[in-house]
Amino acid sequence: MSDSLLHNRWRRRRLLGAATAGGLAALGGHSGGRIAGAAPDARSEERATMSNDPLPSWNHGATKQAILDFVAAVTKDGGDRFVPIADRIATFDNDGTLWVEQPNYTQGFFAFDQIKTMAADHPEWKTEQPYAAILASDQQAMSKFTEHDLAAIIAATHFGMTTDQFDVDAKAWLETAKHPKFDQRFVECVYQPQLELLDYLRANAFQTFIVSGGGIDFLRNFAEETYGIPPSQVVGSSGQVTFKMQNGTPVLIKEAKIGSIDDKDGKPVNIHLHIGQKPILAFGNSDGDQQMLEYTDAGDRPRLMLLVHHDDAAREFAYDRTSSVGKLDTAWNEAVKRNWTVVSMKDDWARIFPFST
Amino acid sequence: MSDSLLHNRWRRRRLLGAATAGGLAALGGHSGGRIAGAAPDARSEERATMSNDPLPSWNHGATKQAILDFVAAVTKDGGDRFVPIADRIATFDNDGTLWVEQPNYTQGFFAFDQIKTMAADHPEWKTEQPYAAILASDQQAMSKFTEHDLAAIIAATHFGMTTDQFDVDAKAWLETAKHPKFDQRFVECVYQPQLELLDYLRANAFQTFIVSGGGIDFLRNFAEETYGIPPSQVVGSSGQVTFKMQNGTPVLIKEAKIGSIDDKDGKPVNIHLHIGQKPILAFGNSDGDQQMLEYTDAGDRPRLMLLVHHDDAAREFAYDRTSSVGKLDTAWNEAVKRNWTVVSMKDDWARIFPFST
Numbered sequence: 001m002s003d004s005l006l007h008n009r010w011r012r013r014r015l016l017g018a019a020t021a022g023g024l025a026a027l028g029g030h031s032g033g034r035i036a037g038a039a040p041d042a043r044s045e046e047r048a049t050m051s052n053d054p055l056p057s058w059n060h061g062a063t064k065q066a067i068l069d070f071v072a073a074v075t076k077d078g079g080d081r082f083v084p085i086a087d088r089i090a091t092f093d094n095d096g097t098l099w100v101e102q103p104n105y106t107q108g109f110f111a112f113d114q115i116k117t118m119a120a121d122h123p124e125w126k127t128e129q130p131y132a133a134i135l136a137s138d139q140q141a142m143s144k145f146t147e148h149d150l151a152a153i154i155a156a157t158h159f160g161m162t163t164d165q166f167d168v169d170a171k172a173w174l175e176t177a178k179h180p181k182f183d184q185r186f187v188e189c190v191y192q193p194q195l196e197l198l199d200y201l202r203a204n205a206f207q208t209f210i211v212s213g214g215g216i217d218f219l220r221n222f223a224e225e226t227y228g229i230p231p232s233q234v235v236g237s238s239g240q241v242t243f244k245m246q247n248g249t250p251v252l253i254k255e256a257k258i259g260s261i262d263d264k265d266g267k268p269v270n271i272h273l274h275i276g277q278k279p280i281l282a283f284g285n286s287d288g289d290q291q292m293l294e295y296t297d298a299g300d301r302p303r304l305m306l307l308v309h310h311d312d313a314a315r316e317f318a319y320d321r322t323s324s325v326g327k328l329d330t331a332w333n334e335a336v337k338r339n340w341t342v343v344s345m346k347d348d349w350a351r352i353f354p355f356s357t
Numbered sequence: 358m359s360d361s362l363l364h365n366r367w368r369r370r371r372l373l374g375a376a377t378a379g380g381l382a383a384l385g386g387h388s389g390g391r392i393a394g395a396a397p398d399a400r401s402e403e404r405a406t407m408s409n410d411p412l413p414s415w416n417h418g419a420t421k422q423a424i425l426d427f428v429a430a431v432t433k434d435g436g437d438r439f440v441p442i443a444d445r446i447a448t449f450d451n452d453g454t455l456w457v458e459q460p461n462y463t464q465g466f467f468a469f470d471q472i473k474t475m476a477a478d479h480p481e482w483k484t485e486q487p488y489a490a491i492l493a494s495d496q497q498a499m500s501k502f503t504e505h506d507l508a509a510i511i512a513a514t515h516f517g518m519t520t521d522q523f524d525v526d527a528k529a530w531l532e533t534a535k536h537p538k539f540d541q542r543f544v545e546c547v548y549q550p551q552l553e554l555l556d557y558l559r560a561n562a563f564q565t566f567i568v569s570g571g572g573i574d575f576l577r578n579f580a581e582e583t584y585g586i587p588p589s590q591v592v593g594s595s596g597q598v599t600f601k602m603q604n605g606t607p608v609l610i611k612e613a614k615i616g617s618i619d620d621k622d623g624k625p626v627n628i629h630l631h632i633g634q635k636p637i638l639a640f641g642n643s644d645g646d647q648q649m650l651e652y653t654d655a656g657d658r659p660r661l662m663l664l665v666h667h668d669d670a671a672r673e674f675a676y677d678r679t680s681s682v683g684k685l686d687t688a689w690n691e692a693v694k695r696n697w698t699v700v701s702m703k704d705d706w707a708r709i710f711p712f713s714t
Contacts, residue, residue, distance in 0.1 A: 086581075086587060089589075163629060207589070209589075216630070216633070220633045224443075230443060230633075231632065231633025231634050232564070232566075232589070232590075232631065232632045232633055232634070233589075234633060238630060241626050241629055241630070242622070242626070243622040243625045243626055243648055243652070245651075249655050250625065250648065250651045250652050250655050252625065252626065252629050259630075265599070265600040268600045268607065268609065269598050269599070269600055269609065272520060272598055272609050273573070273595060273598070273616075274589065274631060275588065275589045276573070276577045276587075276588025276589055276591060277588050277589070291600055291607065294602075294607045295600070295607050298606050298607050
């Protein structure tokens with residue numbers, strides 16, 4: 001009850017009826033992705049289901065079929081691959097899996113922009129590196145930032161304020177900031193096929209979690225509106241937070257100390273801490289997701305592991321084994337070895353973004 | 358949808374119809390605790406609702422009325438205190454709030470018993486303290502255990518194994534171990550009025566979380582079956598965990614390093630980390646819960662803060678300002694000052710346990 005009502009809060013404007021079809025199927029007790037209905041232009045083996053296709057932005061083929069078959073199997077009451085609702089846990093990486101991560105992580109753009117926003121209160125930044133390079137938009141200097149420079153930028157923009165103040169800053173930025181290539185707000189640069197998949201899974205009583213290397217406080221400022229994923233189902237990297245009374249009111253202060261890096265080994269560790277159950281479906285796109293998929297694959301239940309391969313330079317970006325952002329190398333080898341599903345953005349996705357056609 | 362189905366998994370045998378009444382009220386769109394129905398023996402102002410009382414183990418009075426009024430107000434669509442479903446977050450302490458914590462924390466009993474169980478693999482414990490005192494059931498020596506002794510016992514029983522092995526150990530113990538005073542399994546020594554309250558809140562589309570100083574891995578081995586609270590809604594103290602490949606299979610190892618102590622300041626900090634939203638209802642019983650209630654009280658939404666006062670030596674235990682376990686002192690002062698609701702176990706609870714009458 002509460003979950004379906006909860007999702008009523010999230011009135012996403014971009015899901016062209018797929019959500020409704022899935023939702024009705026779930027309410028009517030349908031177990032999978034096959035929903036009877038008129039399908040005037042159907043020609044594939046999905047003939048009877050086309051008009052109510054829960055994944056209209058996925059091209060027909062082995063990948064889409066693997067997803068449909070998996071969901072049908074685990075929701076078929078009495079079937080030999082049935083999974084009880086309480087165990088239908090799905091985890092999604094965010095950067096490069098649910099939204100664009102090139103030419104840089106969105107949270108990186110946020111940090112750089114925040115330096116500019118905060119500069120008025122920091123006149124010393126005009127001459128102090130690494131801030132000066134950002135304020136001068138010195139691309140060459142910025143491309144040479146060291147780990148130490150980046151840590152200083154994150155510290156200045158993410159720590160030392162209350163969690164409430166950070167939320168105000170993040171929301172204000174997300175409201176307007178645009179992606180340099182697509183000239184759309186970052187929160188619009190999300191993958192339409194994945195929005196449909198999230199909805200399809202929830203319509204089949206999955207709980208959908210984000211398990212991202214991005215900051216948990218940053219993610220929670222858009223995850224519910226953008227993906228329909230409430231704060232308690234967002235797992236991410238975190239800094240340490242302290243509780244403090246400020247003029248008689250309790251506040252939480254974001255300290256400049258690492259809490260947990262939710263990447264690689266950190267993903268199964270945080271899945272255990274936050275969710276407390278192994279997922280039966282895990283979706284990533286880079287080596288940072290390898291351990292999450294290995295952990296999922298070690299479960300006793302039927303399970304599905306997927307990786308997005310960014311091979312579509314025309315519609316998005318093409319990068320894999322040598323990319324500094326979203327490197328897909330060892331996880332790809334592992335996928336081949338273990339028969340994980342590799343999703344070709346170019347071949348498997350009919351449409352990339354809500355704003356594209 | 359998924360939440361109500363999820364709770365079907367939890368077929369609690371002890372809720373005498375109260376859950377059903379509450380559930381039907383929610384499905385029918387009732388907003389609070391007042392449900393029309395026959396009530397032959399009713400005499401109070403709850404005349405019309407008695408037979409479908411969602412909280413039958415709570416005595417009529419100001420405390421019960423405060424709960425009923427709060428839930429009615431926040432669920433009344435269009436009312437000035439209405440709270441959307443997505444924000445109906447309730448957090449409950451566990452030890453002393455949902456189950457017995459005297460004469461010692463249940464997890465303490467578990468640790469001592471585990472030392473005995475594990476002794477066969479540790480012949481050196483026969484002469485090595487603090488283990489030898491436990492093996493000899495030397496109550497006098499055990500009563501003098503230092504912090505260092507207790508840390509050694511926790512380390513031996515809670516760390517150095519995989520999370521899977523810990524779950525096996527905890528489940529086996531919980532299956533049989535009994536409380537020394539009540540001679541009932543610990544998982545039966547839970548408060549019937551609170552089981553009803555959890556159910557009543559969920560029937561009104563609240564999400565119910567445990568926020569306990571107890572170990573998160575320990576709690577998750579009984580919280581779903583005992584309280585209907587799934588693993589992802591359990592927050593507790595945690596040790597650090599590492600991901601490791603063991604014979605080609607990924608496992609999580611519980612390390613002997615503190616992760617987070619979910620007590621006092623740690624409670625709002627972990628509510629932020631795990632839930633990401635301020636509760637609108639928080640229930641505790643000791644000074645360890647004070648900051649959770651302060652944090653809840655600082656919210657913008659209507660909110661209700663409650664403390665159990667253990668004042669019933671006859672039916673349970675009586676302890677407060679000077680107790681070494683579950684001390685209620687500063688939080689009580691704060692409750693008086695801030696008008697939090699203090700629940701008298703003696704006066705407000707008609708029945709304490711599922712096994713009592």
